[in-house]
Amino acid sequence: MRSLKKIYLLNIAFILAFQPSFSQRYMSKSSEITFYSKAPMEDIDAVNTKGTSAFDVKSGNIAFSIPIRSFAFKNKLMQEHFNENYLESEKYPKATFKGKVTGFKEEGGVQNVSAEGDLTIHGVTKKIITTGEFEFKEGKIFLKSSFPVALQDYKIKIPKIVFYNIAEVIDVNMGFEYTKAN
Amino acid sequence: MPHAFLEVQLRYRYITIKLLLLTLFSSVSFIQAKAQDDLLDMLEQQDTTSQTQRVLATFKGTRIINGHSVELRTPSVLDFIISHRFGRLNSGAYEFFGLDEANVRLGLEYGLFNKVNIGIGRNSFEKTYDGFLKYKIIAQTQVVPVSVVLFSSVAINTLKSPDPERELDFSNRLSYTYQALIARKFNANFSLQLTPTIVHRNLVPTTRQANDIYAIGIGGRQKLTRRMSINAEYYYRLNPDPEPYHDSFAIGFDFETGGHVFQLHFSNSRSMIEKGFIAETNGDIYNGDIHFGFNISRTFDLRADKNKK
Numbered sequence: 001m002r003s004l005k006k007i008y009l010l011n012i013a014f015i016l017a018f019q020p021s022f023s024q025r026y027m028s029k030s031s032e033i034t035f036y037s038k039a040p041m042e043d044i045d046a047v048n049t050k051g052t053s054a055f056d057v058k059s060g061n062i063a064f065s066i067p068i069r070s071f072a073f074k075n076k077l078m079q080e081h082f083n084e085n086y087l088e089s090e091k092y093p094k095a096t097f098k099g100k101v102t103g104f105k106e107e108g109g110v111q112n113v114s115a116e117g118d119l120t121i122h123g124v125t126k127k128i129i130t131t132g133e134f135e136f137k138e139g140k141i142f143l144k145s146s147f148p149v150a151l152q153d154y155k156i157k158i159p160k161i162v163f164y165n166i167a168e169v170i171d172v173n174m175g176f177e178y179t180k181a182n
Numbered sequence: 183m184p185h186a187f188l189e190v191q192l193r194y195r196y197i198t199i200k201l202l203l204l205t206l207f208s209s210v211s212f213i214q215a216k217a218q219d220d221l222l223d224m225l226e227q228q229d230t231t232s233q234t235q236r237v238l239a240t241f242k243g244t245r246i247i248n249g250h251s252v253e254l255r256t257p258s259v260l261d262f263i264i265s266h267r268f269g270r271l272n273s274g275a276y277e278f279f280g281l282d283e284a285n286v287r288l289g290l291e292y293g294l295f296n297k298v299n300i301g302i303g304r305n306s307f308e309k310t311y312d313g314f315l316k317y318k319i320i321a322q323t324q325v326v327p328v329s330v331v332l333f334s335s336v337a338i339n340t341l342k343s344p345d346p347e348r349e350l351d352f353s354n355r356l357s358y359t360y361q362a363l364i365a366r367k368f369n370a371n372f373s374l375q376l377t378p379t380i381v382h383r384n385l386v387p388t389t390r391q392a393n394d395i396y397a398i399g400i401g402g403r404q405k406l407t408r409r410m411s412i413n414a415e416y417y418y419r420l421n422p423d424p425e426p427y428h429d430s431f432a433i434g435f436d437f438e439t440g441g442h443v444f445q446l447h448f449s450n451s452r453s454m455i456e457k458g459f460i461a462e463t464n465g466d467i468y469n470g471d472i473h474f475g476f477n478i479s480r481t482f483d484l485r486a487d488k489n490k491k
Binding site: 008025052053054055056059061062063064065067069074075076077080081083084085088089090091094096098099100117 | 205217218219221222224225226228229235238239256259369370408409438440441481483485
């Protein structure tokens with residue numbers, strides 16, 4: 001039994017010891033997220049510039065937080081419905097992603113990377129794997145990525161009566177610019 | 183005996199190693215997850231956007247039932263509202279429970295500026311034309327508890343004078359309504375509105391009736407599903423006419439489907455303008471003088487660059 005205790009102590013020490021050394025953080029300075037829904041009757045697009053992100057260059061850990069209310073539509077009524085009926089932004093105000101980026105080196109030029117982690121939209125969390133572009137330039141990091149979101153996966157229900165209005169899979173594009181955090 | 187002892191000891195050691203590996207492995211993935219959560223928490227702490235964000239959709243439509251709600255149309259959006267109030271349900275099978283006798287209001291409402299709506303309408307009841315202006319002065323946020331909208335309308339009764347010898351002056355056909363719409367969305371499902379009201383009638387039939395009627399409206403909605411709610415509305419008159427008029431009461435359902443809002447309701451009021459239903463509702467609810475009615479709202483975006491192809 002004494003050895004069991006030792007193992008746990010060892011583990012706790014391990015957790016504590018390794019944590020600080022992991023961080024070398026970049027914070028997003030500006031961002032743009034757009035999505036596009038192409039359907040027979042109406043094309044719908046929306047832009048959000050209020051998303052934030054943090055990236056740890058040592059570990060590759062990355063996190064995104066996107067306020068749903070900040071998606072701006074041309075048609076404000078559509079925007080209201082998007083918040084009220086589809087994304088239920090009062091109940092689920094943010095979409096988040098936390099995961100890990102792999103396949104990058106801290107050097108210049110555009111690099112293809114992939115990311116794996118948990119995407120949470122509308123209170124539903126899914127494991128996703130996606131690809132993107134990384135560019136290290138003048139102490140900044142530029143990130144570009146696009147991925148499809150199937151509404152059904154996140155329990156976003158489109159009523160039958162307006163089904164023709166909205167695509168079942170939405171294309172999401174994002175661009176983030178990071179600077180080093182102090 | 184020693185053999186068995188050895189076996190136990192080996193087994194114990196085996197479990198210990200397994201535990202060691204397991205906890206070591208889980209602590210590595212724990213650190214990983216924790217580091218990712220830390221990043222996310224850091225983002226959440228920085229976020230201050232939710233504090234100043236205006237509350238959306240206190241009500242589904244620009245009407246609770248008969249009366250206006252604090253909802254405004256956004257600039258360049260035109261709302262076409264077709265409303266019907268049928269005859270009394272207690273008028274019997276001969277009148278098909280009121281459905282034979284419909285009165286209609288056709289209305290247009292337009293988002294003029296960010297906080298200003300204007301509208302016009304024509305109600306077949308008493309052949310009345312009306313025009314109104316709504317101005318949002320306070321918007322509810324996380325910090326501000328209520329939304330406040332000022333409402334002002336004028337209505338023109340164009341019925342022919344009952345006495346052909348004596349034509350009514352234009353000014354005697356006018357009535358005015360002033361309201362402060364004060365509403366709070368308590369949560370995603372429940373909203374409540376208080377509506378202090380003054381109705382001014384330029385001409386009243388008898389000297390026993392006051393030109394000004396003061397009333398307080400209370401209305402609310404409770405969402406039942408994401409697209410459907412139950413609404414109720416009551417106007418209490420502080421200085422009612424001695425005529426057999428009653429306080430207006432209405433209960434109904436909202437159904438929303440994209441650009442449309444359907445409102446189906448029952449009310450003891452026939453008129454669809456403020457002076458009519460607030461000051462001069464003549465149905466006695468306890469007598470079963472109830473009218474079925476509906477509002478259908480369809481919005482159009484009038485800007486040149488629409489999202490349509």
